[in-house]
Amino acid sequence: MAEIIALAGENLISPIILSFALGLAAALARSDLTIPEAVAKGMSIYLLFAIGFKGGVAVSAHGIDQTLILSLLAGLILSFALPLIAFALLRIMTGLSHVDAAAVAAHYGSISIVTFVAGTSVLQGRLIDAEGYMVAVAAVMEAPAILSALWLVARSGGGSKMTPGLIRELMLNGSIVLLVGSFFIGAVTGEEGLADISAFIVSPFQGVLCLFLLDMGLIAGRGLRQSKGVLGIGAVGFAIVMPMVSATIGLGVGLLIGLSLGGIVLLMVLSASASYIAVPAAMRVALPEANPSIYLTLSLGVTFPFNLTLGIPLYLAIAQSVTGG
Amino acid sequence: METHIAKRVEIVIEAPLERRLTEALTSAGVTGFTILPVLGGSGRSGKWSREGQVGRSGMVAVVCLIRPERLDGLLEAAFTVVEKHIGVVSITDAHVLRAERF
Numbered sequence: 001m002a003e004i005i006a007l008a009g010e011n012l013i014s015p016i017i018l019s020f021a022l023g024l025a026a027a028l029a030r031s032d033l034t035i036p037e038a039v040a041k042g043m044s045i046y047l048l049f050a051i052g053f054k055g056g057v058a059v060s061a062h063g064i065d066q067t068l069i070l071s072l073l074a075g076l077i078l079s080f081a082l083p084l085i086a087f088a089l090l091r092i093m094t095g096l097s098h099v100d101a102a103a104v105a106a107h108y109g110s111i112s113i114v115t116f117v118a119g120t121s122v123l124q125g126r127l128i129d130a131e132g133y134m135v136a137v138a139a140v141m142e143a144p145a146i147l148s149a150l151w152l153v154a155r156s157g158g159g160s161k162m163t164p165g166l167i168r169e170l171m172l173n174g175s176i177v178l179l180v181g182s183f184f185i186g187a188v189t190g191e192e193g194l195a196d197i198s199a200f201i202v203s204p205f206q207g208v209l210c211l212f213l214l215d216m217g218l219i220a221g222r223g224l225r226q227s228k229g230v231l232g233i234g235a236v237g238f239a240i241v242m243p244m245v246s247a248t249i250g251l252g253v254g255l256l257i258g259l260s261l262g263g264i265v266l267l268m269v270l271s272a273s274a275s276y277i278a279v280p281a282a283m284r285v286a287l288p289e290a291n292p293s294i295y296l297t298l299s300l301g302v303t304f305p306f307n308l309t310l311g312i313p314l315y316l317a318i319a320q321s322v323t324g325g
Numbered sequence: 326m327e328t329h330i331a332k333r334v335e336i337v338i339e340a341p342l343e344r345r346l347t348e349a350l351t352s353a354g355v356t357g358f359t360i361l362p363v364l365g366g367s368g369r370s371g372k373w374s375r376e377g378q379v380g381r382s383g384m385v386a387v388v389c390l391i392r393p394e395r396l397d398g399l400l401e402a403a404f405t406v407v408e409k410h411i412g413v414v415s416i417t418d419a420h421v422l423r424a425e426r427f
Contacts, residue, residue: 165345222374226372226373280382281340281341281382282341284339284341284342284382284410285341285342285345288409288410288411289409
C-alpha cells in the first residue's frame with residue numbers, strides 16, 4: 001500500500017500531470033486561458049504519429065510473435081465485453097435510462113489514446129519496456145464497443161442505426177488511420193527511420209504532451225463546470241469504479257496471454273480508459289436520444305483525470321506486485 | 326438593380342452529422358451550400374461553446390440559397406437527417422442578384 005501511495009505521489013508531481021492540473025484549475029477558476037483549436041489538433045496529430053511510429057519501430061526490432069495475435073484478439077474481445085459489464089454496473093449504480101446507460105457503456109469499452117500515451121510515458125520514466133504492438137491493440141479497441149452498445153439498445157427494442165456509412169467512418173476515423181499508418185511506417189523503416197526523425201518525434205514528445213494535457217485539463221474543467229446537476233453520485237462513482245474493474249480484467253487477460261509487465265500495465269490502462277473522441281461522435285449519429293453531457297462528463301471529466309492521476313500508478317503498482325516485476 | 330426572390334435555408338446541426346446532411350442535400354439536387362463553423366450558443370440544453378471541444382464535436386451551420394419551388398425537396402431531404410438530432414432549421418425570404426446560379 002505504501003508503495004502504491006509513493007508511486008501515486010511521484011506521478012502527481014510529474015510535469016504532464018501538473019500541466020493537466022494547471023488546465024483543470026484554470027478552467028474551474030474561469031480563466032480565459034485557451035489553446036487554439038488548430039494548435040490542439042496539431043498536437044494530437046503529432047502525438048498519435050509519434051506513438052504509432054515508435055510502436056512500429058519496437059515491433060521491427062523485436063519481431064512478431066504469437067503474443068501479438070493473442071493481444072489483438074484480447075483487445076477485440078475486451079472492447080466488445082467491457083460495455084456489457086459497464087451497462088450492468090450502470091443499471092445497478094445509477095438511475096440512467098436504458099439508452100443513456102448503453103451510450104455511457106460504449107465509452108467504457110473503447111479507449112482514450114491520451115491515457116495510453118500517459119501510461120507509456122510513466123513506463124518510460126521507470127525504464128519499463130512494453131510490447132511495441134500495444135499501439136495496434138489500442139487501435140483495435142477503438143470501435144467494437146460501439147457495436148455492443150447498439151446491441152444493448154436494440155435488445156430492449158430501441159432504435160439504433162449501425163449503417164455501413166457509420167462503420168466506414170469508424171474504421172477510417174482519423175486517429176485510427178494515423179495511429180495504424182504511422183505504426184506501419186515505423187515497422188517498415190525500423191531503427192534507421194527512427195534515427196532519421198528522432199529529433200522531431202522523440203525529444204519534443206514530453207513537452208508537447210505537457211501542452212496537450214494542459215488543453216485536456218482545460219476541456220475537463222469546463223466540462224465539469226457545465227455539468228453541474230447533470231450527474232448523480234452513483235454516476236460519478238461508476239466513473240471511478242468501472243476503470244478499476246476494467247483494469248483488473250485487463251490484468252487477468254494480460255497475465256493469461258503472457259504479456260510483459262509493461263504490456264500488462266498498458267492493457268490495464270487501455271481497458272480502464274474511456275473514449276471521449278471517437279465514441280461521442282459515433283453516439284451522436286447512432287444514438288441521438290442519449291444525453292451527450294452525461295457520457296462526456298463521465299469519460300472526460302471524471303475517468304480521465306482519475307486514470308491520469310491515481311489510476312495509472314495504481315495499475316502499475318498492482319501489476320508489479322502480481323508479476324513480482 | 327433587379328433582384329430575384331429566393332429562399333435562404335439555414336440548418337444548424339451537430340458536426341458529426343455534417344457529411345450526412347450535405348450528402349442528403351446533394352442527392353436532392355442541391356449543389357450549392359456554405360458550411361460555417363458555429364462558435365457557441367444557448368438552447369434547450371443550456372449554454373454551450375465550441376471552446377474545448379475534442380474531436381469532431383460542436384455544431385456547424387449549413388446555409389443554402391435556392392429557388393422557392395425547390396424548397397420542399399430540400400426540406401424533405403434535410404429532415405431525414407436532422408429529425409432526431411440537436412439543431413435548428415430556419416427558412417427566410419431572400420433576394421439574389423443572379424437567379425441562374427440557384
